[in-house]
Amino acid sequence: MIKVESISKSFNSIEAVKDISFHIQKGEIVGLLGPNGAGKTTTMRMMTGFYKPDSGSIQIGGLDILKDRLEIQKKTGYLPENSALYADMLVCDYLYFIACSYQLDQSTIQKNMDYAVTATALEKYFYRPVAQLSKGYKQRVGIAATLIHDPAILILDEPTSGLDPNQIAEIQRLIKLLAQSKTIILSTHILKEVENTCQRAIIISEGKIVMDEPLSNVHALKKGGYKTHLTLAGQISGISEILEREFREKVQENFLENESRFVLTASEHMGEKIFQCAKSNNWPLKELYTEKESLENIFKDLTGGQQ
Amino acid sequence: MSLSWSNIRTIYNREINNYFNTPIGYVFLIIFSLFINFLFLYLPNFWDVNSASMENFFSWMRIVYMFLIPAITMRLWAEEKKTGTIEVIFTMPYQTAETILGKYLSALSFLGFALCSTIFIPISIGTISSPDWMLIIGGYLGLTLLGAAYIAMGLFISWFTQDQIIAFLITIAACFLFFIMGYPSFLQLMGILGPLMAYASVSWHYDSLARGMFDTRDIFYFLTFIGIFMYMNYFAIENKK
Numbered sequence: 323m324i325k326v327e328s329i330s331k332s333f334n335s336i337e338a339v340k341d342i343s344f345h346i347q348k349g350e351i352v353g354l355l356g357p358n359g360a361g362k363t364t365t366m367r368m369m370t371g372f373y374k375p376d377s378g379s380i381q382i383g384g385l386d387i388l389k390d391r392l393e394i395q396k397k398t399g400y401l402p403e404n405s406a407l408y409a410d411m412l413v414c415d416y417l418y419f420i421a422c423s424y425q426l427d428q429s430t431i432q433k434n435m436d437y438a439v440t441a442t443a444l445e446k447y448f449y450r451p452v453a454q455l456s457k458g459y460k461q462r463v464g465i466a467a468t469l470i471h472d473p474a475i476l477i478l479d480e481p482t483s484g485l486d487p488n489q490i491a492e493i494q495r496l497i498k499l500l501a502q503s504k505t506i507i508l509s510t511h512i513l514k515e516v517e518n519t520c521q522r523a524i525i526i527s528e529g530k531i532v533m534d535e536p537l538s539n540v541h542a543l544k545k546g547g548y549k550t551h552l553t554l555a556g557q558i559s560g561i562s563e564i565l566e567r568e569f570r571e572k573v574q575e576n577f578l579e580n581e582s583r584f585v586l587t588a589s590e591h592m593g594e595k596i597f598q599c600a601k602s603n604n605w606p607l608k609e610l611y612t613e614k615e616s617l618e619n620i621f622k623d624l625t626g627g628q629q
Numbered sequence: 630m631s632l633s634w635s636n637i638r639t640i641y642n643r644e645i646n647n648y649f650n651t652p653i654g655y656v657f658l659i660i661f662s663l664f665i666n667f668l669f670l671y672l673p674n675f676w677d678v679n680s681a682s683m684e685n686f687f688s689w690m691r692i693v694y695m696f697l698i699p700a701i702t703m704r705l706w707a708e709e710k711k712t713g714t715i716e717v718i719f720t721m722p723y724q725t726a727e728t729i730l731g732k733y734l735s736a737l738s739f740l741g742f743a744l745c746s747t748i749f750i751p752i753s754i755g756t757i758s759s760p761d762w763m764l765i766i767g768g769y770l771g772l773t774l775l776g777a778a779y780i781a782m783g784l785f786i787s788w789f790t791q792d793q794i795i796a797f798l799i800t801i802a803a804c805f806l807f808f809i810m811g812y813p814s815f816l817q818l819m820g821i822l823g824p825l826m827a828y829a830s831v832s833w834h835y836d837s838l839a840r841g842m843f844d845t846r847d848i849f850y851f852l853t854f855i856g857i858f859m860y861m862n863y864f865a866i867e868n869k870k
Contacts, residue, residue, distance in 0.1 A: 370720040374870045392722040400720045406713030408643070410650040422639045423721040467717075 323348040323505055324369070324475065329378035331364050338364040340529040341378070348474075351501045353516035354509040355621065356526035362509040363403055365526065366479050369507070370400045382475065396424060399468030403479040405461045409453040413444060413463055416452055417470055424471035431470075438466040442496065458489035465496065476500060478508040482515060494519050513621055525621060550592045552584040552600070553609035561605070568599055581608055632730070636723050640731025641738075644705070648739050657700070662746035665693060669750055682760065686750060687768040687839045691808065691832065694772075694779060699800035701739055702783025703793040705732045711791040725866050729859060733784055740776045744769065764841040771838030774851035775831055779804050781858035788865050807831045 324346040331339040339361040346352050354362045367373045371391040380387040382394045421431040442462040482490040497519050516523050525533040562573040576583040593612040600607050648654035669686045709715040754760045783800040790796050809815050811830030816823040827833050834847040
């Protein structure tokens with residue numbers, strides 16, 4: 323559905339995007355991840371026709387962005403960063419203006435406005451001035467505007483930026499709902515957002531793609547996909563050696579005043595096996611839990627620790 | 630490239646509403662109307678001149694335009710850039726020329742409202758005496774074309790900044806430059822380039838129309854002036870993409 327081939331974009335002498343390529347299939351939800359200034363917004367702006375790529379090509383639904391910009395823009399809905407809206411307008415007027423911009427007929431405008439307003443729960447705010455809305459509701463108006471012409475593709479630039487945790491959860495719920503019928507590309511530097519909403523992550527750093535994998539593969543990318551934390555009462559030596567011998571994995575140890583802590587990193591969930599080992603050796607078990615290697619660690623490794 | 634009038638109208642409606650969505654547009658027109666009528670009646674005192682002429686009015690308007698037009702055009706692109714709505718407008722299926730024309734025509738309409746607010750001046754003169762109507766029509770045509778030219782220039786200048794005040798000040802300077810270019814003291818400094826500068830100046834052509842002389846060359850000049858700045862605006866936007 324979307325083919326991005328070797329696109330590059332420079333501003334004066336600064337290369338914002340360097341030879342980026344990826345393909346997105348119909349119905350995918352893809353997270354464009356990267357630290358601030360990585361090139362996510364520039365990539366998205368090229369996909370929406372706001373910028374022209376210096377080199378490379380972008381095809382959406384078989385159309386080329388340089389030759390068929392207007393047709394592509396009719397098929398895509400774009401939410402700019404910081405939900406830029408005309409603050410002097412009422413919500414209803416703003417959405418009507420957006421609908422008219424897509425040259426929809428009056429009956430379609432009415433139907434699509436009803437859908438967009440219901441999907442984003444804006445009914446109570448329909449006749450309010452945009453300037454008086456909270457950031458969360460402005461973001462909703464921005465998303466409603468992207469839905470007004472019922473596009474097949476949504477491109478959302480940092481849709482939860484600057485929102486409080488409740489608003490973030492609401493927007494993420496909305497994105498998941500929309501994903502049932504649309505192809506969605508969203509950019510963010512919040513890793514949890516990608517884990518919560520996307521099927522695939524493309525990590526960009528310094529204008530280049532450093533990882534492009536389905537999320538299900540991401541955790542398996544690193545050798546240690548799971549970390550099991552074991553805490554025993556008192557200072558006990560020799561535990562690490564037993565664990566390393568038993569499970570053939572590296573163990574980190576840390577001795578505190580009244581307890582000993584061990585972390586075993588493995589590619590599979592080891593919690594139950596370690597519990598059985600502790601039980602058979604009569605270790606004074608204080609705490610035992612396993613956590614998945616987070617996307618955050620992978621992100622830090624790939625982007626050199628930038629956030 | 631075929632332009633859609635429906636798209637131009639959508640942009641036009643959005644822009645013209647922007648002038649009147651807040652009280653600023655109305656306040657602006659009221660103050661302008663009061664100010665211009667005061668200038669006409671009291672500087673110099675209309676009742677002492679003893680002549681049914683609007684020469685004084687058309688003379689003052691040349692100066693007033695240097696501040697009025699920049700105030701109308703300063704926000705057209707600068708505000709969009711500052712608030713980020715430039716991304717909204719340029720990611721919707723509009724051709725660049727449609728957005729420029731929509732904005733241009735909205736500013737021209739607002740100027741039209743401002744000029745309409747002065748209409749009681751010729752009506753008043755007409756009721757108390759017999760003015761030369763050709764002079765008045767010529768003057769208004771000159772004002773319309775001068776305003777249309779300055780708006781094209783102000784719109785172009787507004788593209789280059791996010792700051793409305795900077796756009797306002799640069800447009801004042803540009804209006805002043807194109808105006809002063811036609812004055813003898815300036816032309817003397819230009820030497821052999823003098824005649825060329827005189828022809829390029831807006832005052833030279835405006836004064837001709839305001840004297841009631843309908844010369845197609847003056848109209849051609851203003852239309853060319855508008856076309857050049859509109860094209861430069863188009864080129865500047867496309868170049869930025």
